[in-house]
Amino acid sequence: MSDGRNSSEELELKYSIEDAPAVEAWLDATFPPLPRGPWQTLSITDRYFDTADGALSAARYGARLRRDGRKTTLTLKSDIEVEGALHRRLELEGPAKQALNPERWPQSEARDRLVALADGRRLVERFVVRQRRRERLLTLGGGELVASIDIGVVRAAGAAVGRISQFEIEHRRGRRSALQRVARAVEKSGLGEPESRSKLALALEMSQAASLVAADDRFVEAGRKILRKHVLRMLDREVGTRSGDELALKQMRVATRRMRATWRVFEDGYKRSVERRFVGQLRMVGRTLGAVRDLDVLLDSLPEAEREGPLAEHWRARRKASFEALGTMLDSRRYARFVDAMLEFTATPGAGVARRAAASTVADMAPPALTEALDRVRAAGAAAVGSDDAASWHALRIESRRLRYSIESFADVLQKKQSRELIRRVTRIQDHLGTMNDAAVAISEVSQWLAEMTAKGELPGAAPPGAYIAKREREIVSLRRSFGRPWSGVSGVTFERLLERALAPLTNR
Numbered sequence: 102m103s104d105g106r107n108s109s110e111e112l113e114l115k116y117s118i119e120d121a122p123a124v125e126a127w128l129d130a131t132f133p134p135l136p137r138g139p140w141q142t143l144s145i146t147d148r149y150f151d152t153a154d155g156a157l158s159a160a161r162y163g164a165r166l167r168r169d170g171r172k173t174t175l176t177l178k179s180d181i182e183v184e185g186a187l188h189r190r191l192e193l194e195g196p197a198k199q200a201l202n203p204e205r206w207p208q209s210e211a212r213d214r215l216v217a218l219a220d221g222r223r224l225v226e227r228f229v230v231r232q233r234r235r236e237r238l239l240t241l242g243g244g245e246l247v248a249s250i251d252i253g254v255v256r257a258a259g260a261a262v263g264r265i266s267q268f269e270i271e272h273r274r275g276r277r278s279a280l281q282r283v284a285r286a287v288e289k290s291g292l293g294e295p296e297s298r299s300k301l302a303l304a305l306e307m308s309q310a311a312s313l314v315a316a317d318d319r320f321v322e323a324g325r326k327i328l329r330k331h332v333l334r335m336l337d338r339e340v341g342t343r344s345g346d347e348l349a350l351k352q353m354r355v356a357t358r359r360m361r362a363t364w365r366v367f368e369d370g371y372k373r374s375v376e377r378r379f380v381g382q383l384r385m386v387g388r389t390l391g392a393v394r395d396l397d398v399l400l401d402s403l404p405e406a407e408r409e410g411p412l413a414e415h416w417r418a419r420r421k422a423s424f425e426a427l428g429t430m431l432d433s434r435r436y437a438r439f440v441d442a443m444l445e446f447t448a449t450p451g452a453g454v455a456r457r458a459a460a461s462t463v464a465d466m467a468p469p470a471l472t473e474a475l476d477r478v479r480a481a482g483a484a485a486v487g488s489d490d491a492a493s494w495h496a497l498r499i500e501s502r503r504l505r506y507s508i509e510s511f512a513d514v515l516q517k518k519q520s521r522e523l524i525r526r527v528t529r530i531q532d533h534l535g536t537m538n539d540a541a542v543a544i545s546e547v548s549q550w551l552a553e554m555t556a557k558g559e560l561p562g563a564a565p566p567g568a569y570i571a572k573r574e575r576e577i578v579s580l581r582r583s584f585g586r587p588w589s590g591v592s593g594v595t596f597e598r599l600l601e602r603a604l605a606p607l608t609n610r
Contacts, residue, residue: 244279
């Protein structure tokens with residue numbers, strides 16, 4: 102509770118409780134209420150948020166929007182000292198609105214601090230705590246306190262994930278020794294256990310536990326959990342991508358690929374129109390990221406002696422243009438609407454669900470999904486291995502990536518040791534095929550550049566690009582010949598047995 106100041110130091114006791122009526126009765130008997138301080142009942146909704154990359158948490162701040170009646174208040178809190186039940190924190194408060202857009206909130210020290218901490222990052226809801234609060238004043242020993250009993254339901258991504266029951270006594274003014282007197286009385290009563298964690302920390306634990314995929318989860322809701330994890334990962338890497346961090350860009354692109362793979366794994370669970378809409382938008386984002394990432398790979402593949410030549414200059418110019426196009430896309434309304442829609446979809450249980458899949462669980466669907474993914478990899482391998490057909494090798498690469506992402510999607514409910522080994526084996530062939538693909542893309546790009554230069558009559562006197570092409574072609578031949586060893590780790594019976602054991606928690610229920 103705040104006494105109206107924009108900034109203050111908050112000092113309060115926190116206890117976890119089991120019997121709220123008993124606590125209320127004990128408090129009235131031990132510290133009788135004054136005529137001006139009877140109990141009040143409040144309905145409060147606290148919406149906790151952060152940036153996708155946790156910038157507020159990294160700065161050791163917790164942030165929430167509190168809705169009390171028609172009033173919305175922004176609160177920033179940062180622990181100064183926690184000792185058992187006693188919490189001493191910095192608290193900043195200011196008026197706000199429900200939309201997570203600080204630019205539209207009234208000016209306050211709290212808002213300005215938040216804007217500085219977020220530094221342009223998108224704010225994302227973490228969870229909501231809906232509370233019924235019983236509250237009254239205590240005056241004793243020259244100090245004024247506020248006692249509150251909070252019974253709250255924690256909701257994350259639209260679903261209830263736990264309950265919070267706390268008894269709090271906050272110092273308002275006067276002598277702080279009054280808190281010590283209440284603390285001794287509470288501990289003597291045995292009605293509450295000292296709680297060193299804030300509501301934010303408790304709710305975070307609950308929401309993180311609920312974000313794991315469970316065998317009894319509805320199949321479509323498990324897909325929603327996985328999609329949310331990846332969209333947050335994408336946003337987590339957006340700031341670094343905008344600043345030119347190549348690793349962040351790579352990881353942001355991987356997040357879009359994982360979302361597309363997730364849609365494929367769970368596609369039968371959602372309405373086709375919903376799937377097409379989101380997958381189409383993901384392709385747009387992925388292509389724009391890929392245009393920059395592919396050129397980074399090409400530039401890294403050039404021999405040192407050629408990194409200042411005309412080919413490198415051509416690729417750097419294209420990379421610059423592609424990076425500018427990426428920035429334009431990330432600033433676009435289309436991208437903003439896509440992110441908003443994904444965040445809303447992944448926080449709305451039941452949204453977009455196809456009727457035929459509404460009752461299916463992870464235990465029902467994961468085993469056949471993984472078996473079918475393996476069958477597709479082996480069918481693609483049968484067409485590619487031993488051939489010189491680039492399209493078949495590319496198809497095998499795509500199916501291998503999808504198999505890996507499918508296993509990772511269900512990792513929470515698989516046997517850990519076996520699932521890790523499955524992923525290791527698939528990753529080996531994925532990396533092998535990835536290197537092969539990089540060489541093929543490089544050959545295509547250099548050949549196209551040579552053709553354009555020849556048409557313009559600007560072909561370099563020396564022909565290092567020709568030597569580069571020959572080297573990459575030999576690399577592809579070598580990679581195809583050596584593919585048998587990593588491929589045996591997936592094509593053989595051992596992989597099937599590992600998959601069977603990994604699925605045991607689901608198939609032996």
